[in-house]
Amino acid sequence: MNGPSLALRQRSLGDPSADFPLFPPLTRGCPKTSTAELAYPLEVVYDYAKVDRGLFAQHPGPDLARWSPLLPPLDAPTLGEGGTPLVEFGEVHIKDESRNPTWSHKDRLNRVAVSAAVACGAPGVVVASSGNHGASAAAYAARAGLPAIVLTSAASPPAAQAFVRAYGAKVVSVPVEARWPLLREVVERLGYHPVSNQTVTHTGHPFGAEGYKTIAYELFLQLGEVPAAVFTPTGYAELLYGVWKGFTELRLLGLTEKAPRMFSCETAAGGPHAKALAAGVPATVVDLGPTDAYGLAGSAGGYRGVVAVRDSGGEAMLLTDEEMRRAQHDLARQGLWQELSGAAGLAGYRRLRRDFDGPVVCVATSSGFKDAGLGGGRHPVIENPTLDDLIR
Amino acid sequence: MNGPSLALRQRSLGDPSADFPLFPPLTRGCPKTSTAELAYPLEVVYDYAKVDRGLFAQHPGPDLARWSPLLPPLDAPTLGEGGTPLVEFGEVHIKDESRNPTWSHKDRLNRVAVSAAVACGAPGVVVASSGNHGASAAAYAARAGLPAIVLTSAASPPAAQAFVRAYGAKVVSVPVEARWPLLREVVERLGYHPVSNQTVTHTGHPFGAEGYKTIAYELFLQLGEVPAAVFTPTGYAELLYGVWKGFTELRLLGLTEKAPRMFSCETAAGGPHAKALAAGVPATVVDLGPTDAYGLAGSAGGYRGVVAVRDSGGEAMLLTDEEMRRAQHDLARQGLWQELSGAAGLAGYRRLRRDFDGPVVCVATSSGFKDAGLGGGRHPVIENPTLDDLIR
Numbered sequence: 001m002n003g004p005s006l007a008l009r010q011r012s013l014g015d016p017s018a019d020f021p022l023f024p025p026l027t028r029g030c031p032k033t034s035t036a037e038l039a040y041p042l043e044v045v046y047d048y049a050k051v052d053r054g055l056f057a058q059h060p061g062p063d064l065a066r067w068s069p070l071l072p073p074l075d076a077p078t079l080g081e082g083g084t085p086l087v088e089f090g091e092v093h094i095k096d097e098s099r100n101p102t103w104s105h106k107d108r109l110n111r112v113a114v115s116a117a118v119a120c121g122a123p124g125v126v127v128a129s130s131g132n133h134g135a136s137a138a139a140y141a142a143r144a145g146l147p148a149i150v151l152t153s154a155a156s157p158p159a160a161q162a163f164v165r166a167y168g169a170k171v172v173s174v175p176v177e178a179r180w181p182l183l184r185e186v187v188e189r190l191g192y193h194p195v196s197n198q199t200v201t202h203t204g205h206p207f208g209a210e211g212y213k214t215i216a217y218e219l220f221l222q223l224g225e226v227p228a229a230v231f232t233p234t235g236y237a238e239l240l241y242g243v244w245k246g247f248t249e250l251r252l253l254g255l256t257e258k259a260p261r262m263f264s265c266e267t268a269a270g271g272p273h274a275k276a277l278a279a280g281v282p283a284t285v286v287d288l289g290p291t292d293a294y295g296l297a298g299s300a301g302g303y304r305g306v307v308a309v310r311d312s313g314g315e316a317m318l319l320t321d322e323e324m325r326r327a328q329h330d331l332a333r334q335g336l337w338q339e340l341s342g343a344a345g346l347a348g349y350r351r352l353r354r355d356f357d358g359p360v361v362c363v364a365t366s367s368g369f370k371d372a373g374l375g376g377g378r379h380p381v382i383e384n385p386t387l388d389d390l391i392r
Numbered sequence: 393m394n395g396p397s398l399a400l401r402q403r404s405l406g407d408p409s410a411d412f413p414l415f416p417p418l419t420r421g422c423p424k425t426s427t428a429e430l431a432y433p434l435e436v437v438y439d440y441a442k443v444d445r446g447l448f449a450q451h452p453g454p455d456l457a458r459w460s461p462l463l464p465p466l467d468a469p470t471l472g473e474g475g476t477p478l479v480e481f482g483e484v485h486i487k488d489e490s491r492n493p494t495w496s497h498k499d500r501l502n503r504v505a506v507s508a509a510v511a512c513g514a515p516g517v518v519v520a521s522s523g524n525h526g527a528s529a530a531a532y533a534a535r536a537g538l539p540a541i542v543l544t545s546a547a548s549p550p551a552a553q554a555f556v557r558a559y560g561a562k563v564v565s566v567p568v569e570a571r572w573p574l575l576r577e578v579v580e581r582l583g584y585h586p587v588s589n590q591t592v593t594h595t596g597h598p599f600g601a602e603g604y605k606t607i608a609y610e611l612f613l614q615l616g617e618v619p620a621a622v623f624t625p626t627g628y629a630e631l632l633y634g635v636w637k638g639f640t641e642l643r644l645l646g647l648t649e650k651a652p653r654m655f656s657c658e659t660a661a662g663g664p665h666a667k668a669l670a671a672g673v674p675a676t677v678v679d680l681g682p683t684d685a686y687g688l689a690g691s692a693g694g695y696r697g698v699v700a701v702r703d704s705g706g707e708a709m710l711l712t713d714e715e716m717r718r719a720q721h722d723l724a725r726q727g728l729w730q731e732l733s734g735a736a737g738l739a740g741y742r743r744l745r746r747d748f749d750g751p752v753v754c755v756a757t758s759s760g761f762k763d764a765g766l767g768g769g770r771h772p773v774i775e776n777p778t779l780d781d782l783i784r
Contacts, residue, residue, distance in 0.1 A: 059451040062477040079727045080479050080488060085454040085472025087493075096472060099491050101479075101727060103759065139727035149782050154773040159551055162766045166729045174777040185779055335471045335493060335531035337558045367495060369761035374554045381546040385566040387577055390541050 002055075002066050005073045006047040010206055013303055014040030014282075022072065025116045027187075027194050029203035038283055039199035041304055042206040043245065044072055048252055056255055060218040064111050067214050070249065072207045074111065075118035076144040081107035082214050086222045089334055092349055092360045093223070095215060096336060102163075104342075104366035105239055106136035108211035110195065114140035116207050117193030124148060126192040128179040130156030130164075131295055132366055137195050138169035149186055151179045155294070157372040201283035202236045202272075202302030209304060212242025213249065219361055220250055226258040228358030229314070233344035233365050234264040235296045237273050237305025243363070244308035261356075262308045264316035265348030267291045267324075267341075272301025273309065274316035282306055292321050292372060295341030295365070315352070323347040328368075337368035394447070394458050397465045398439040402598055405695055406432030406674075414464065417508045419579075419586050421595035430675055431591035433696055434598040435637065436464055440644055448647055452610040456503050459606050462641065464599045466503065467510035468536040473499035474606050478614045481726055484741055484752045485615070487607060490730060494555075496758035497631060498528035500603035502587065506532035508599050509585030516540060518584040520571040522548030522556075523687055524758055529587050530561035541578055543571045547686070549764040593675035594628045594664075594694030601696060604634025605641065611753055612642055618650040620750030621706070625736035625757050626656040627688045629665050629697025635755070636700035653748075654700045656708035657740030659683045659716075659733075664693025665701065666708035674698055684713050684764060687733030687757070707744070715739040720760075729760035 010026055012018035014033030020026060022044070029039035051069055058066060062083035065074050079101035087094045097105035114137065117125050124147040127137040134150040141148035148169035152161065153176050165171050174182060186192045197204045220226060226247060232240045240262055247259045264273050269291035276284040282303045291297050309316050321340070327350065328343035345362035368374075382389050402418055404410035406425030412418060414436070421431035443461055450458060454475035457466050471493035479486045489497035506529065509517050516539040519529040526542040533540035540561035544553065545568050557563050566574060578584045589596045612618060618639060624632045632654055639651045656665050661683035668676040674695045683689050701708050713732070719742065720735035737754035760766075774781050 059453060061451060061453060061475070078479070080477025080491070083453070083475075083477070085475070085493075087470075087472050096493070098495075099472070099493070101477075101488070101491070102729070103490075103495065103761075139729070142725050143727035151782075154771075159761060159766050161771055163729070163761065165771075166724045166760055167727060168725045170782060171771070172777060172782055173771050173773045175773060175775065178777050182777055182779075182782070186782060189779060190783070332558045333534050333560045335535035335559060337494070337531070337555070367759075367761070368558055369495075369551065369555065369759070374551050379544075379546075379553055379557075379563070379565050381565045381567060383567065385564060385570050385574055387574075387581060390543075390562060390564055390574070390578060391582070 002068045004068065005071060006050050006069045007072045008045050008047055010042040011045045012040055012042055013307060024120055025206045027198060027205055029199045037200060039201050039203045041203040041302055044207060044210050046070055051253055053253065053255065056221065060221040064108065064211065064214055067217060071210055072112055072116060073119055074115045076111060076115040076140055078111065079107065079139060079143055081111050082218065087336065092362050094336060095219065095361055095363045097363060097365045098338060098342065098367040102136045102139050104132035104136060106132045108214055109208040109238065110136040110140040112207045112211035113195040113205040114144055117146060118144050120193055122191060122193035124190065124192040126183055126186040126194050128183050128196045131160050131370060135164045135167065138164055138167035141169065142167045149192060151182055157374060159374055160370055197236065197300065201285060202300045204236060204238055209238045209242035209245060212239050213246035215363065216243050216246025216250065223359050226250065226256050227260045227361045228356035229261045229263060229360045230363065231263040231265055231345040231348045232363040233296055233341050234266045234273060234305060235298045237264060237302055237308065239363065240264050241304035241308045244312055259312060262312040262314040263348050263352065264305055264309050265344040266316060266318055267293045267296040268318040268320045270297055270299055271318040272299065273305035274318050276301050276306050277309055277316050293324055293341040293344065294372065295339060296344060317348045317351055319344055319347045319351060323351060331364065336364065338364045339366040339368055339370040342366040394460045396460065397463060398442050398461045399464045400437050400439055402434040403437045404432055404434055405699060416512055417598045419590060419597055421591045426591065429592060431593045431595045433595040433694055436599060436602050438462055443645055445645065445647065448613065452613040456500065456603065456606055459609060463602055464504055464508060465511055466507045468503060468507040468532055470503065471499065471531060471535055473503050474610065479728065481723065484754050486728060487611065487753055487755045488728060489755060489757045490734065490759040494528045494531050496524035496528060498524045500606055501600040501630065502528040502532040504599045504603035505587040505597040506536055509538060510536050512585055514583060514585035516582065516584040518575055518578040518586050520575050520588040523552050523762060527556045527559065530556055530559035533561065534559045541584065543574055549766065551766055552762055589628065589692065593677060594692045596628060596630055601630045601634035601637060604631050605638035607755065608635050608638025608642065615751050618642065618648045619652045619753045620748035621653045621655060621752045622755065623655040623657055623737040623740045624755040625688055625733050626658045626665060626697060627690045628694055629656060629700065631755065632656050633696035633700045636704055651704060654704040654706040655740050655744065656697055656701050657736040658708060658710055659685045659688040660710040660712045662689055662691055663710040664691065665697035666710050668693050668698050669701055669708050685716055685733040685736065686764065687731060688736060709740045709743055711736055711739045711743060715743060723756065728756065730756045731758040731760055731762040734758040
């Protein structure tokens with residue numbers, strides 16, 4: 001059942017007739033359809049006719065290898081990613097991705113992207129990220145025995161810095177404008193495999209979104225049906241698109257006729273996919289305002305997000321920090337402590353106030369430990385405490 | 393299969409002929425066998441003859457309710473605790489308990505202990521803890537709709553303070569010596585249910601260790617057999633004993649004839665179980681030296697730890713911070729970032745250097761985000777970075 005990968009080739013999202021061999025992964029977007037202003041990403045095509053439907057009779061536990069036929073080759077070892085619980089929260093279901101090996105959804109992407117680095121024989125992995133993505137890439141590189149270089153910005157919180165450094169990567173804080181040229185130099189001169197975007201509009205790693213597909217597979221098994229709507233925190237929209245692609249595959253395989261509406265929950269400080277959809281263009285680059293939801297603060301949008309929202313009949317929403325903070329607060333008051341960005345899915349659902357004809361899932365992406373300013377408050381010791389100090 | 397609880401009554405570990413009704417939970421130890429110097433804990437007895445063996449044909453996923461017949465009644469809702477992955481690390485298996493809802497093993501205990509509070513109709517939950525236990529109790533109380541009071545000490549790291557406070561509990565920092573009298577007052581005057589120890593040697597909540605049993609059930613299914621040895625980080629030894637009890641139940645149910653040796657991995661700064669075993673006494677209270685492994689720094693040992701080590705033919709070990717730090721480092725270099733205390737199991741295995749006739753499991757209890765001093769290091773921005781800055 002969990003046999004070899006049935007991945008056949010890469011295909012351009014810009015022109016489905018443009019396809020390319022599976023390797024090497026085209027980490028700079030589609031070379032045929034991209035222009036100087038707009039880069040089109042790629043996806044992976046599989047030999048769907050050979051998929052054993054018994055794959056979807058298994059339990060949705062950890063280790064993406066259980067979905068190996070529908071993923072690119074998994075040459076990097078597992079850390080037990082995926083298989084995260086679905087927790088009830090009022091009338092919605094929370095897919096708690098803080099339960100991954102490095103406590104965010106990024107582990108699904110990095111199992112697949114670092115596998116590509118291994119498969120290519122790359123001497124290392126390079127990533128530009130100050131948070132979850134950098135730490136996750138570092139963890140999977142370490143697990144695979146590859147050195148990693150992580151380019152961070154000084155703005156990332158101290159705990160996040162310690163997190164990324166724990167896995168033994170070479171972590172270097174550089175000015176934001178130096179990150180992308182340096183990343184490119186590491187790729188070109190050292191031959192390191194990039195697991196970050198390198199294009200003018202976002203394309204990222206062509207295999208990355210494939211890892212996120214497994215969320216759709218798990219939801220299908222956990223709910224016993226396809227949800228009516230899925231709300232995801234959205235930065236570059238790899239998660240949003242990946243989940244959407246997973247559901248389209250379930251339909252393609254004849255396992256269901258339904259597909260959910262996909263809702264892109266972006267920060268109002270940026271929100272390139274909401275703006276691209278409003279403008280009717282495939283992707284935009286926006287100016288970034290201030291936000292504490294640093295995990296969603298990307299200026300470059302990508303075509304994947306537009307595809308997922310448009311093809312699913314969903315929407316993109318711009319959420320304020322205050323809306324995310326309220327969602328974060330309410331999740332914690334039910335025992336689910338998410339990072340601010342991680343609560344954007346629930347914030348989006350609440351903003352929309354729409355009834356759906358079926359289950360609604362909000363993906364919660366990451367643990368509350370990742371937020372900036374954590375532990376800044378001082379809480380003095382009460383020297384001679386009485387019961388009154390505890391109940392007032 | 394996952395039917396009602398088959399729990400029958402409480403039984404004293406000090407005298408197996410001393411038994412008591414299941415409710416109320418005897419949160420101050422066995423009233424018959426305890427003395428002013430030594431408190432004996434209780435365990436829960438089940439109607440094992442009625443257990444459907446099909447319980448052990450299921451998948452070891454999240455939510456302890458899947459083991460409901462062999463647990464006290466689960467009246468508090470789940471956060472998706474348990475079902476944690478088993479990750480290979482060289483010749484041992486790491487049971488990664490950082491993958492629980494509040495990212496530590498404590499969630500297994502608190503699902504069960506907070507359920508007791510609900511079942512008793514208590515108006516709230518009270519706990520004395522500066523770290524994982526306090527946060528987990530607060531999360532489960534919040535989920536169950538009960539107020540919680542958490543008595544912390546000022547010594548806990550700022551991130552851990554933020555963690556406990558996120559769940560909406562009333563968190564009060566008090567001097568260490570004030571914690572236990574205050575806890576008692578909250579129990580007696582407010583009727584809050586205590587999920588912390590209240591006795592001279594450790595007894596804790598009589599249902600707490602039952603939650604940890606589920607680790608043994610999961611290991612049995614994940615490995616397809618009983619391991620030869622289990623190493624657990626040990627503070628009060630509820631985890632060590634709980635895992636041991638789970639394996640003895642598998643034997644009682646006729647599912648296996650084997651049981652593992654249990655190794656208690658304690659901090660050399662204290663180590664009350666190692667000292668009780670060396671002295672041949674049921675439990676001791678020790679002076680605490682300095683250690684960064686604050687999750688293991690308890691002065692009061694309990695009889696549970698002595699029982700688990702003695703009956704299993706295991707050992708108790710006193711580990712230095714340096715040994716734990718090396719284990720923590722090496723786990724992170726394989727993508728598993730644990731808190732210092734959480735790495736004690738692997739440190740213990742390495743100290744012992746013994747060959748076992750079967751699989752060895754080291755329980756890793758909690759995420760690296762919980763350590764003190766996290767993010768203290770400063771990492772200045774390199775203003776004009778070159779490739780040399782990344783590779784030297």
